[in-house]
Amino acid sequence: MAKMDLTGDTYNNLTVLQFSHRTPKNSMAHYKCKCKCGNVVTVSHGHLRSGHTKSCGCIKAETVEKLRQRAKETAKYFVGQRFFSKKWGVAIVKALPTRFSNKKATIEFVGEHPCEVEASLSNLAKGFVKNPMKPVVCGKGYIGVGKYDTKGEAYDTWYGMLYRCYTDNEETQRYVNTTVCSRWLNFQNFAEDYSEMLAQVNVERPQLDKDLLSGLDRGLLYSKETCCILPHRINTALQMVCTVTKVTDAPCGVSLNRQTGKYKAQISRNGKGSVIGSETTTIEAATIKYRQEKSKYLADLAEEYKYQLPARTYSALVNKSKEILNEIQ
Numbered sequence: 518m519a520k521m522d523l524t525g526d527t528y529n530n531l532t533v534l535q536f537s538h539r540t541p542k543n544s545m546a547h548y549k550c551k552c553k554c555g556n557v558v559t560v561s562h563g564h565l566r567s568g569h570t571k572s573c574g575c576i577k578a579e580t581v582e583k584l585r586q587r588a589k590e591t592a593k594y595f596v597g598q599r600f601f602s603k604k605w606g607v608a609i610v611k612a613l614p615t616r617f618s619n620k621k622a623t624i625e626f627v628g629e630h631p632c633e634v635e636a637s638l639s640n641l642a643k644g645f646v647k648n649p650m651k652p653v654v655c656g657k658g659y660i661g662v663g664k665y666d667t668k669g670e671a672y673d674t675w676y677g678m679l680y681r682c683y684t685d686n687e688e689t690q691r692y693v694n695t696t697v698c699s700r701w702l703n704f705q706n707f708a709e710d711y712s713e714m715l716a717q718v719n720v721e722r723p724q725l726d727k728d729l730l731s732g733l734d735r736g737l738l739y740s741k742e743t744c745c746i747l748p749h750r751i752n753t754a755l756q757m758v759c760t761v762t763k764v765t766d767a768p769c770g771v772s773l774n775r776q777t778g779k780y781k782a783q784i785s786r787n788g789k790g791s792v793i794g795s796e797t798t799t800i801e802a803a804t805i806k807y808r809q810e811k812s813k814y815l816a817d818l819a820e821e822y823k824y825q826l827p828a829r830t831y832s833a834l835v836n837k838s839k840e841i842l843n844e845i846q
């Protein structure tokens with residue numbers, strides 16, 4: 518049996534005030550209801566319970582107004598219409614939503630960065646439609662059309678990579694001759710490759726490295742083939758292999774003790790520095806000590822991460838640790 522008295526209940530915008538009457542024909546109960554907007558109306562039991570009637574009629578009026586507004590907006594545009602704006606370049610309207618749908622308009626950017634995007638009419642009117650193919654990051658990188666959004670680690674990594682290579686700021690540009698492969702200038706491609714690369718490793722604080730696998734390129738290219746993911750620990754260990762410090766003209770890891778006039782070799786393992794053996798009289802002797810220790814450290818790290826890194830990365834690490842020793846001779 519249906520509930521008898523609905524007094525006090527609320528159905529959508531209507532609150533039931535009191536029983537009104539029954540229709541003689543089918544004995545359906547009707548109630549006086551107060552609408553959210555203040556109007557009082559009489560609604561049947563059935564229409565209240567089923568949601569057929571949700572308000573005094575004001576909701577419908579609102580919807581009609583919205584549709585009227587949308588029709589007005591749509592009328593401003595026509596298929597084939599060309600736009601120009603600083604923000605999005607030249608674009609053509611390819612398709613418009615039908616008068617009573619919530620769908621978006623299809624806009625085709627033409628010219629330098631062609632692509633097709635969806636846009637709401639209100640964004641269209643405000644000029645908020647961005648061209649995802651426009652190189653907005655350091656004049657090189659573009660977001661592209663695809664499923665990857667810019668709220669995440671992949672974007673930060675991608676942005677950092679482009680910034681190091683292509684920023685106009687001379688003081689903060691890290692690499693002058695390093696480039697990013699054309700595939701990775703599109704964020705969608707990068708994010709796809711990066712997530713694939715991440716799925717192959719199981720390490721803490723993963724970082725994108727361009728040097729270890731680069732071979733003859735010597736870290737001059739960011740691409741899927743020349744890059745790998747390393748844990749922060751290994752990345753840091755690799756960074757300090759070959760740099761020469763300007764202060765003493767000695768390789769990284771070797772420094773002059775001004776009091777004794779001798780050289781000492783120092784290595785940092787997991788962020789903790791320690792002096793290797795006793796001081797020596799020549800830079801060369803200290804360098805050998807440093808390189809031997811560094812080589813050992815890298816070999817240790819390679820073994821520690823052997824099963825958490827792809828085989829290719831592991832062997833490159835082993836080779837690197839040997840290479841450091843070979844450079845002594």
Ligand SMILES: [Zn+2]
Nearest residue numbers: 552554573575
């Ligand atoms: Zn109302």
